[in-house]
Amino acid sequence: MSENSNKTQFNDAAVTAFLDAVPDERKRRDSYVILEMMREISGEEPRMYGTSIVGFGNVHYQYESGREGDMPVVAFSPRKQNLTLYITTDDDEYEALRARLGKHKVGKVCLYINKLADVDPAVLREMISHTVSTVRAG
Secondary structure, eight states: OOOOOOOSSSOOOOOOOOOOOSSSSHHHHHHHHEEEEEEEEOOEEEEEEETTTTEEEEEEEEOSSSHHHHHHHOOOOEEEEEEEEEOOOSSSSHHHHHEEEEEEEEOSSSSSEEEGGOOHHHHHHHHHHHHHHHHHHO
Protein backbone atom coordinates (compact mmCIF):
# COMPACT_ATOMS: atom_id res chain seq x y z
CA MET A 1 0.00 0.00 0.00
CA SER A 2 1.34 3.42 -0.95
CA GLU A 3 1.75 6.11 1.68
CA ASN A 4 -1.00 8.74 1.81
CA SER A 5 0.26 11.29 -0.70
CA ASN A 6 -2.58 13.73 -0.20
CA LYS A 7 -1.23 17.01 1.19
CA THR A 8 -4.60 17.80 2.79
CA GLN A 9 -5.24 15.47 5.71
CA PHE A 10 -7.48 15.15 8.75
CA ASN A 11 -6.15 16.77 11.90
CA ASP A 12 -7.23 17.56 15.45
CA ALA A 13 -7.69 21.33 15.04
CA ALA A 14 -10.87 22.66 16.65
CA VAL A 15 -13.73 23.01 14.18
CA THR A 16 -15.59 25.57 16.30
CA ALA A 17 -12.47 27.74 16.66
CA PHE A 18 -12.07 27.68 12.88
CA LEU A 19 -15.72 28.62 12.26
CA ASP A 20 -15.79 31.24 15.01
CA ALA A 21 -12.87 32.96 13.24
CA VAL A 22 -14.82 33.40 9.99
CA PRO A 23 -14.92 37.21 9.69
CA ASP A 24 -18.21 37.52 7.79
CA GLU A 25 -21.08 37.10 10.27
CA ARG A 26 -23.59 35.78 7.70
CA LYS A 27 -21.07 33.27 6.35
CA ARG A 28 -20.26 32.18 9.91
CA ARG A 29 -23.97 31.61 10.70
CA ASP A 30 -24.48 29.78 7.39
CA SER A 31 -21.44 27.62 8.16
CA TYR A 32 -22.93 26.49 11.46
CA VAL A 33 -26.19 25.58 9.68
CA ILE A 34 -24.28 23.53 7.11
CA LEU A 35 -22.23 21.95 9.91
CA GLU A 36 -25.39 20.73 11.66
CA MET A 37 -26.95 19.60 8.39
CA MET A 38 -23.90 17.53 7.41
CA ARG A 39 -23.52 16.16 10.96
CA GLU A 40 -27.14 15.00 11.04
CA ILE A 41 -27.15 13.52 7.53
CA SER A 42 -23.76 11.79 7.75
CA GLY A 43 -24.10 10.68 11.37
CA GLU A 44 -20.46 11.74 11.79
CA GLU A 45 -18.80 14.36 13.94
CA PRO A 46 -16.99 17.18 12.10
CA ARG A 47 -13.20 17.16 11.82
CA MET A 48 -10.81 19.61 10.25
CA TYR A 49 -9.41 18.44 6.94
CA GLY A 50 -6.40 20.58 6.21
CA THR A 51 -6.55 24.13 7.52
CA SER A 52 -9.85 25.31 6.01
CA ILE A 53 -12.17 22.37 5.29
CA VAL A 54 -14.68 20.86 7.72
CA GLY A 55 -15.15 17.19 6.87
CA PHE A 56 -17.52 14.42 7.96
CA GLY A 57 -16.73 10.73 7.81
CA ASN A 58 -13.82 9.16 6.02
CA VAL A 59 -13.40 7.33 2.74
CA HIS A 60 -10.17 5.74 1.55
CA TYR A 61 -9.40 6.02 -2.16
CA GLN A 62 -6.79 4.48 -4.41
CA TYR A 63 -6.21 5.38 -8.04
CA GLU A 64 -4.87 3.01 -10.69
CA SER A 65 -1.61 4.99 -10.50
CA GLY A 66 -1.18 3.74 -6.95
CA ARG A 67 -1.81 7.14 -5.37
CA GLU A 68 -4.09 6.77 -2.39
CA GLY A 69 -5.35 8.64 0.61
CA ASP A 70 -8.29 9.50 2.81
CA MET A 71 -10.88 12.19 2.34
CA PRO A 72 -14.18 13.18 3.94
CA VAL A 73 -17.45 11.66 2.76
CA VAL A 74 -18.87 15.22 2.64
CA ALA A 75 -17.24 18.52 3.56
CA PHE A 76 -17.51 22.29 3.30
CA SER A 77 -15.40 25.40 3.60
CA PRO A 78 -16.42 29.01 4.23
CA ARG A 79 -14.14 30.55 1.59
CA LYS A 80 -13.76 34.31 1.12
CA GLN A 81 -15.77 34.33 -2.11
CA ASN A 82 -18.45 31.74 -1.23
CA LEU A 83 -19.44 28.68 0.74
CA THR A 84 -17.83 25.67 -0.92
CA LEU A 85 -19.47 22.29 -0.44
CA TYR A 86 -17.58 19.15 -1.42
CA ILE A 87 -20.40 16.90 -2.59
CA THR A 88 -21.18 14.61 -5.54
CA THR A 89 -21.44 16.61 -8.74
CA ASP A 90 -21.50 14.15 -11.60
CA ASP A 91 -24.58 11.95 -11.91
CA ASP A 92 -28.15 12.29 -13.20
CA GLU A 93 -29.78 12.47 -9.75
CA TYR A 94 -27.40 15.23 -8.73
CA GLU A 95 -28.19 17.16 -11.92
CA ALA A 96 -31.94 16.87 -11.27
CA LEU A 97 -31.46 18.19 -7.73
CA ARG A 98 -29.21 21.00 -8.96
CA ALA A 99 -31.97 22.17 -11.28
CA ARG A 100 -34.19 22.77 -8.22
CA LEU A 101 -31.54 24.13 -5.84
CA GLY A 102 -31.50 27.85 -6.56
CA LYS A 103 -28.61 30.22 -7.20
CA HIS A 104 -25.26 28.38 -7.26
CA LYS A 105 -22.23 27.44 -9.34
CA VAL A 106 -20.37 24.15 -9.68
CA GLY A 107 -16.82 23.03 -10.18
CA LYS A 108 -15.45 19.57 -10.80
CA VAL A 109 -16.09 18.37 -7.24
CA CYS A 110 -17.60 21.44 -5.57
CA LEU A 111 -20.86 23.27 -5.21
CA TYR A 112 -20.49 27.02 -4.62
CA ILE A 113 -23.17 29.15 -2.99
CA ASN A 114 -22.96 32.75 -1.86
CA LYS A 115 -25.39 32.37 1.02
CA LEU A 116 -27.88 29.79 2.23
CA ALA A 117 -30.76 32.17 1.58
CA ASP A 118 -30.03 31.74 -2.17
CA VAL A 119 -30.87 28.02 -2.16
CA ASP A 120 -33.68 25.67 -1.16
CA PRO A 121 -32.51 24.05 2.10
CA ALA A 122 -34.61 20.90 1.49
CA VAL A 123 -32.93 20.35 -1.87
CA LEU A 124 -29.50 21.00 -0.35
CA ARG A 125 -30.24 18.34 2.28
CA GLU A 126 -31.19 15.90 -0.49
CA MET A 127 -27.93 16.65 -2.31
CA ILE A 128 -25.86 16.04 0.82
CA SER A 129 -27.79 12.84 1.55
CA HIS A 130 -27.28 11.67 -2.03
CA THR A 131 -23.54 12.23 -1.70
CA VAL A 132 -23.32 10.35 1.59
CA SER A 133 -25.14 7.32 0.15
CA THR A 134 -23.20 7.41 -3.13
CA VAL A 135 -19.79 7.67 -1.47
CA ARG A 136 -20.55 5.02 1.13
CA ALA A 137 -21.85 2.63 -1.55
CA GLY A 138 -18.42 2.88 -3.16
